[in-house]
Structures are given as structure tokens and as C-alpha cells.
Amino acid sequence: MKPGYGEVLIAEGDIELSEDEERLIREFRRQLDSGLWAAVPLADAQGRRESRMVRSFEDIPRDAERVIFFPRAAGGR
Amino acid sequence: MLLALAATAIVAIALLSDLIVPRLDEGWRRLRARRRRVPQLEYDPGRELRAEQRARELLRSCVNDKEWEMYRDLGFIRVWGKQADGPEGPRVSGGAPYAYVIYPHRPIVAYLAQTHRLLGEYCIEFPDETRPYGSGRLPDSDDVLAKWMALTGDERRLIAMANMHLPGRQLDPDQVRRDLWRLAQWERRRMRDAAQRSTPSSADASA
Numbered sequence: 001m002k003p004g005y006g007e008v009l010i011a012e013g014d015i016e017l018s019e020d021e022e023r024l025i026r027e028f029r030r031q032l033d034s035g036l037w038a039a040v041p042l043a044d045a046q047g048r049r050e051s052r053m054v055r056s057f058e059d060i061p062r063d064a065e066r067v068i069f070f071p072r073a074a075g076g077r
Numbered sequence: 078m079l080l081a082l083a084a085t086a087i088v089a090i091a092l093l094s095d096l097i098v099p100r101l102d103e104g105w106r107r108l109r110a111r112r113r114r115v116p117q118l119e120y121d122p123g124r125e126l127r128a129e130q131r132a133r134e135l136l137r138s139c140v141n142d143k144e145w146e147m148y149r150d151l152g153f154i155r156v157w158g159k160q161a162d163g164p165e166g167p168r169v170s171g172g173a174p175y176a177y178v179i180y181p182h183r184p185i186v187a188y189l190a191q192t193h194r195l196l197g198e199y200c201i202e203f204p205d206e207t208r209p210y211g212s213g214r215l216p217d218s219d220d221v222l223a224k225w226m227a228l229t230g231d232e233r234r235l236i237a238m239a240n241m242h243l244p245g246r247q248l249d250p251d252q253v254r255r256d257l258w259r260l261a262q263w264e265r266r267r268m269r270d271a272a273q274r275s276t277p278s279s280a281d282a283s284a
Contacts, residue, residue: 001203001219004124004210006131035206039226041139049141053230068139070223071215075240076184076200 001070010069015062025057028067036069124210132218139222143267151259154179154221156228158187164196164236178256179224181217184247185239193257195244199236201227 002008011027013020032038032055039051040060051068054060060067137145140154148154158164158175164187174190177199184198203223204213215223227235244250 001132001135001215001223002128002209003205003212003214003216004121004128006128006216006219007135037227039230041226043141047141049139049144050229051139051226053227053234068135068222068226070219070226071203071205071213073201073203073223073227073235073238075238076202077240 001068028057028060031069035072037072038067038069040064040067120212121210125216129216129218132216132222136218136222136225140225144225146267147260147263148218148221151256151263152180153256154225155260156225157190159232163187164199164232165241177228178253179221179228180248181220182214184242185224185228186244186248186253188253188257193254195250195253198242198244198246198248199239200242200247201235201239 010031011024013024015021015024028038038054040054041049041051042061042064043049052059052061054067136148140148144154156177156179158177162172163175173192175187175196176190178186178188180186184200186198187196188194189196201224203215203220205215206213214220224235244253
């Protein structure tokens with residue numbers, strides 16, 4: 001998520017391919033290091049939706065379709 | 078006499094140069110900085126509109142149909158609270174079911190589901206310090222999605238980070254109660270429509 005732009009595709013790849021996986025891990029760390037939060041949208045069998053906040057690449061479910069990065073929350077006024 | 082005055086002036090200038098030269102240098106730098114052209118990103122309504130459209134699509138793909146329609150029709154999303162003792166402990170909510178109303182770029186409001194008693198306003202922002210397009214502010218739908226993800230993903234952490242205020246600090250409590258009433262009406266209408274769709278019409282039944 002970017003101000004003035006909305007959704008921006010950062011990287012995509014097949015997690016089963018080691019080359020892609022390394023690239024995705026690199027990008028994931030780069031985004032977190034730049035101060036963003038990461039979340040994975042999830043859906044259960046009943047159609048309920050929620051998200052899972054992830055702090056390391058291992059936290060991401062292997063079958064996750066995407067990870068969304070967004071600015072870190074801060075107390076507002 | 079003239080020579081003495083000139084010598085005195087030279088000595089005075091030499092002594093004052095330590096004070097004068099840095100000021101002259103500073104003034105020169107400021108003048109140059111003022112004249113330097115700094116590229117500025119101006120507010121572009123078209124760009125913001127496109128950003129909002131992209132953000133709406135992303136939001137729609139993440140939340141369920143009911144939440145999306147709620148946002149589309151009412152302008153906010155309700156998220157049920159999951160903490161057993163409520164956001165501020167049992168003293169405030171008594172362990173009763175509670176929920177949050179998420180508005181774009183407004184505080185998150187917690188309320189008791191049965192009585193609609195407002196519990197508090199949680200002020201939270203998602204500022205992008207890089208200001209990629211001249212602004213640190215996410216599109217409205219991205220702001221809602223960020224709150225939705227943070228609340229459903231880690232409610233306790235988000236609430237702990239937020240600045241909590243009593244109801245009425247930023248949002249008019251009457252307006253929030255009206256929104257909750259609109260939500261109740263909207264849900265009733267939605268259930269009625271769903272029931273009508275699932276039961277066959279009288280014409281179908283008689284055929």
C-alpha cells in the first residue's frame with residue numbers, strides 16, 4: 001500500500017522454486033527492514049475472513065496467495 | 078593621523094572577521110537554498126482517484142462479501158472484538174460482546190454489541206514517512222484495510238498502540254449511534270433479501 005498509488009506489486013514467484021523463494025525472502029526482509037508491517041489475508045471454510053500478521057518469512061502459510069505490506073501503525077491524534 | 082585610522086580599521090576588521098565571515102557565509106547559503114528549485118509533487122486529484130480505486134479493489138479482495146457491501150453501502154466496516162474481557166478489561170465492558178467500527182482516516186470506535194454503548198475511540202494512523210507521492214496518507218480504502226488487517230491479525234497490539242480517548246473526542250457519539258442504527262437496518266434488510274432469494278416465489282410454488 002502506497003499513499004497516492006494504492007496497491008503496488010513488489011515481487012511475485014513460485015515458492016516451490018528455490019530461486020523464487022530466495023528472491024521472495026529477500027524482498028520480504030527488505031520490506032520489513034524498511035519499517036513496514038506484513039499481513040496475510042486468510043479465509044476459512046465458512047467464508048470468514050481475517051488476516052495474520054507475520055514477522056518472519058516462516059510465519060507465512062505455504063499456500064498463501066499474497067502478503068500485503070503496509071505502513072506501521074502509530075498512535076494518532 | 079589617516080594612517081593611524083586606517084591601521085585601526087584594519088585591526089578592527091581582522092578582529093571582527095571571526096564574527097562577520099560565518100554570518101556572511103550563512104546568509105549566502107540561505108540565499109542559494111531559497112533560489113534552488115525543489116521539485117514538488119502537487120496534489121493530483123486524478124492520481125488520488127486512481128489510487129482509491131485500486132485500494133477499493135484490494136479491500137474487496139481481502140474482506141468477506143458482507144464487510145465489503147457494508148463499506149460500499151455505509152462507509153465503514155464492523156469488526157467483532159475477540160478479547161474475552163473487552164478492549165479495556167472487564168471493568169469497562171463486563172465481558173459482554175463488543176465490536177469496532179472502522180472509518181477511513183477516523184478513530185476506530187469500540188462499542189458494546191447489545192446496547193450500542195460506546196466504549197472508546199482508538200486513534201491510529203499508518204503514516205508512510207517516505208511520502209512517495211508527496212503525501213504520507215494512504216487512500217481511504219487502504220486505511221480501512223490496514224486497520225482491518227491489524228485488528229483481525231493482532232487486536233491486542235493495535236489497541237495497545239492506539240491513543241485511547243473517551244467517546245466524543247473526535248467523532249460525534251450521536252453520529253456513531255446513528256451509524257450503528259443504520260447498520261442494524263442494513264443487516265435486517267440484507268437478511269430479508271437473502272430469505273426471499275432462498276424461498277421460492279408463490280408463482281414458482283404453484284407451478
